[in-house]
Amino acid sequence: MTTTTATQWIEACAADDIDEEDVIRFDHDGRTYAIYRSPDDEYYATDGLCTHEQIHLADGLVMDHIIECPKHNGRFDYRTGQAKGAPVCVNLKTYPVRIDGDKVLLGLA
Amino acid sequence: MRGSRPESIVVIGAGEAGARAAMALREQGFAGRVTIIGDEPHAPYERPPLSKAALTDEVEPQAAFILTPERLAEHAITHRSDTRVLAIDRDAHRIELAGGERIAYDRLLLATGASARRLSIDGAGPDNVQTLRTLDEARALRTRLRPGSHLAILGGGFIGLELAAAARARGAEVTLIELAPRLLARAVPADLAAIIARRHEAEGVRLLTGTGIASIETDSTGHVVSLSTGERVVCDAILAGIGAIPETGLAERAGLAIDNGIAVDERLATNDPDIFAAGDCCSFPHALYGGRRVRLEAWRNAQDQGNAAATNLLGGSDAYEAVPWFWSDQYDITLQIAGLADEGSETVTRELGDDARLDFHLANDGRLVAASAVGPNGKIARDVRLAEMLIARRATPDRAALAAPAVKLKGLLAG
Numbered sequence: 001m002t003t004t005t006a007t008q009w010i011e012a013c014a015a016d017d018i019d020e021e022d023v024i025r026f027d028h029d030g031r032t033y034a035i036y037r038s039p040d041d042e043y044y045a046t047d048g049l050c051t052h053e054q055i056h057l058a059d060g061l062v063m064d065h066i067i068e069c070p071k072h073n074g075r076f077d078y079r080t081g082q083a084k085g086a087p088v089c090v091n092l093k094t095y096p097v098r099i100d101g102d103k104v105l106l107g108l109a
Numbered sequence: 110m111r112g113s114r115p116e117s118i119v120v121i122g123a124g125e126a127g128a129r130a131a132m133a134l135r136e137q138g139f140a141g142r143v144t145i146i147g148d149e150p151h152a153p154y155e156r157p158p159l160s161k162a163a164l165t166d167e168v169e170p171q172a173a174f175i176l177t178p179e180r181l182a183e184h185a186i187t188h189r190s191d192t193r194v195l196a197i198d199r200d201a202h203r204i205e206l207a208g209g210e211r212i213a214y215d216r217l218l219l220a221t222g223a224s225a226r227r228l229s230i231d232g233a234g235p236d237n238v239q240t241l242r243t244l245d246e247a248r249a250l251r252t253r254l255r256p257g258s259h260l261a262i263l264g265g266g267f268i269g270l271e272l273a274a275a276a277r278a279r280g281a282e283v284t285l286i287e288l289a290p291r292l293l294a295r296a297v298p299a300d301l302a303a304i305i306a307r308r309h310e311a312e313g314v315r316l317l318t319g320t321g322i323a324s325i326e327t328d329s330t331g332h333v334v335s336l337s338t339g340e341r342v343v344c345d346a347i348l349a350g351i352g353a354i355p356e357t358g359l360a361e362r363a364g365l366a367i368d369n370g371i372a373v374d375e376r377l378a379t380n381d382p383d384i385f386a387a388g389d390c391c392s393f394p395h396a397l398y399g400g401r402r403v404r405l406e407a408w409r410n411a412q413d414q415g416n417a418a419a420t421n422l423l424g425g426s427d428a429y430e431a432v433p434w435f436w437s438d439q440y441d442i443t444l445q446i447a448g449l450a451d452e453g454s455e456t457v458t459r460e461l462g463d464d465a466r467l468d469f470h471l472a473n474d475g476r477l478v479a480a481s482a483v484g485p486n487g488k489i490a491r492d493v494r495l496a497e498m499l500i501a502r503r504a505t506p507d508r509a510a511l512a513a514p515a516v517k518l519k520g521l522l523a524g
């Protein structure tokens with residue numbers, strides 16, 4: 001197995017910039033991402049825009065492992081990106097996240 | 110049929126509620142026949158974009174499908190388009206289509222929606238006064254919106270205001286005429302409606318509130334709307350956004366109970382246990398508001414009732430009591446309302462900066478019964494959603510906490 005592109009780790013924020021069970025927006029290189037901290041204190045990242053319309057998910061509500069879009073309440077599991085039903089049917093892209101000391105690093109291919 | 114598992118379920122109306130119900134039947138494992146019958150030529154599509162993006166997009170708007178023909182086929186849902194249902198024979202458990210064909214059902218869902226109210230005034234008819242409810246109407250209207258054209262909008266409700274914003278985005282001149290002394294008088298608190306009015310005026314919409322219409326004249330060059338003030342508004346197109354009327358004719362002729370819509374119980378069943386109704390066409394008792402009978406014209410309600418109706422069509426006993434929720438987009442601002450604001454006797458306001466504001470509506474006993482907000486979507490949506498959860502829990506939150514922007518509503522939810 002070969003990997004063609006190495007993952008680049010980008011510093012997104014400090015670990016305590018995000019409250020537990022919350023989300024923030026992170027923009028990098030012309031793209032926007034959403035970075036989550038779950039109730040069990042794990043960190044995750046997805047594309048920043050809803051797959052229904054171009055709406056920033058970071059303005060939405062995190063409940064457990066669900067991010068709910070602030071526009072029409074479409075729901076995704078932010079750990080897997082899975083769309084949980086109407087009105088969203090296209091999954092969200094997810095990205096790996098690493099914690100380095102007190103920093104949250106976002107893995108981009 | 111009562112009690113036994115149905116084998117054939119027919120849905121009348123291929124809109125939001127009907128399409129969602131049909132899909133939910135499959136999601137819940139129903140393997141029998143599912144047929145949706147609708148009188149429009151398209152597969153089920155979303156209506157909210159019709160007064161928003163569909164009017165401002167550069168290209169001819171395409172339907173935003175709720176269920177594409179492919180998905181309908183994949184889930185073995187038979188969709189009969191362009192087909193109007195004329196009658197229900199409850200004894201024989203059969204419906205009759207235009208053209209005479211009959212289809213048998215074990216259980217029936219009425220999801221016939223609402224239709225735009227027409228203006229009854231001298232000189233007004235479907236040829237010169239347009240309405241906006243369907244994709245075809247949106248397409249027709251869009252061609253009238255161009256720089257320099259002049260649109261008269263009758264009615265300062267959501268459809269009229271969204272259309273005004275879209276028309277300005279396309280460079281058309283807009284005069285909006287509303288009989289009531291202010292915009293959105295039925296649904297939105299005065300302070301929020303004032304923010305919306307100011308924004309429309311800043312965008313160049315001419316707002317004439319407290320103004321009636323005396324008559325409409327049309328000739329080959331255009332239209333003249335004569336106002337109660339004596340003024341004559343010359344324009345190229347007229348749209349009436351003066352409300353919607355529930356489509357109850359079919360139910361009425363079949364002897365089903367009607368009460369500002371097809372009257373259903375909390376399970377969405379009509380007075381015929383094999384016939385249910387969902388969406389804009391029905392009125393139902395709302396448990397959160399002491400069983401008050403309400404009829405909603407709202408997208409999420411149509412979806413949620415479609416889901417609940419599917420469960421109950423299959424013999425379930427889901428009591429529908431979702432918090433009513435509505436949104437509207439005008440320019441780059443959003444209005445969201447959760448709950449029934451007219452149940453409140455006191456308002457607590459949370460200021461969210463100079464362009465956003467959230468009103469909480471509390472009942473006499475301190476219970477939060479509704480929340481209304483205006484502002485950029487990103488500034489208001491989360492708080493309205495949390496308010497909705499507080500409403501569902503019949504919470505009696507502290508007034509000072511509600512008013513203070515620094516207090517996170519999520520914290521109130523935990524308490």
Ligand SMILES: Cc1cc2nc3c(=O)[nH]c(=O)nc-3n(C[C@H](O)[C@H](O)[C@H](O)COP(=O)(O)OP(=O)(O)OC[C@H]3O[C@@H](n4cnc5c(N)ncnc54)[C@H](O)[C@@H]3O)c2cc1C
Nearest residue numbers: 122124125126148156157194221222388389406407408411
């Ligand atoms: C322009 C517009 C913008 C909107 N914007 C918003 C918004 O921003 N936010 C919001 O919350 N809500 C909005 N709504 C409201 C929302 O779209 C409706 O609440 C929702 O569509 C209701 O769904 P329904 O299935 O009950 O009815 P509908 O979607 O109206 O579907 C009913 C269908 O049944 C068909 N039908 C009726 N009688 C028969 C018959 N006898 N035989 C066959 N077919 C029949 C009708 O033609 C129609 O296709 C908007 C509505 C419109 C029109």
Ligand code: FES
Nearest residue numbers: 050052053069074
């Ligand atoms: S934009 Fe996210 S659900 Fe519609």
